[in-house]
Amino acid sequence: MPPQYPQPLPRSPYNPVWNLVAIVILLWGVQMVNVGLFDGRLILNGIYPRQLDELQGILWAPFLHGNFGHLLANTFPIIILGGLVMLGKAEDFWVVTGLSALASGLGTWLIGAPNSxxxxxxxxxxxxxxxxxxxxxxxxxxFAVTSSMLVIIFYGSFLWGVLPNQPGVSWEGHLFGFIGGGFSAWLLSKSAR
Incomplete structure (x- = not known):
């Protein structure tokens, strides 16, 4: 009887791109539920700066949008930039997403305009x-330098979004999200070394 060798495990059908697809589906699902069932009132669960009893808004704010146009304006950059983040390691995507959301929320809560x-x-x-x-x-x-250069060429105008130059736009969230992403780049590159 010939010797038996262990069979290789079948390849996992899991693809990290499904993480990105799931986020987009979740965002659109929340918006449809918000509009269809709650008449848009879920946005009241957003971030209220410096109100201790409203700290949970930091968790909910990234999932809430004022209207479908607002959501659409975020969907394409999430797909494109999130996809580029995912080209590295899939685990890095979740670290960047989590740290960016947390930094954006906390920073907005700390310095956001009162009564907003x-x-x-x-x-x-x-x-x-x-x-x-x-x-x-x-x-x-x-690879990292090339992707950084492509991002600055195609999305360099985003830098204006971290400045208080548009009424009704949370530049605080943009600024602290950017800082959270930069911190993620430092943290993940340091851990890789």
Missing amino acids: IHIGASGVVFGYFGYLLLRGYFDRSA
Whole structure:
């Protein structure tokens, strides 16, 4: 009887791109439920700066959008920039997403305008932007530097979004999301070394 060798395990059908697809589906699902069942009132669960009893808004704000146009404006950058983040390691995607959302929310809660409410996934979008922009500096690999240069060429105008130049836009969320993404680039490149 010939010797039996262990059979290789079948390849997993899991593809990290499904993480990105799931996020987009979740965002659109929340918006449909918000409009269809709650008449848009879920946005009241956003971030209220410096109100201790409203700290949970930091968790909910990235999933809430004022209207479908607001959500659409965040969807394409999430897909494109989030996809570029995912080209690295799939685990890095979740670290960047989590740190960007947390930094964006906390920063907005700390310095946001009083008597305002902040919602939207743009803090995470700016986190992806900050991560991709600064990853080239921290990693110094050819791939990271090339992706940083492409991001600055195609999305460089995003830098204006971290300034208080548009009424009704949470520049605080953008700024701190960007900082969270930059911190992620530093943290992940340092741990890789």
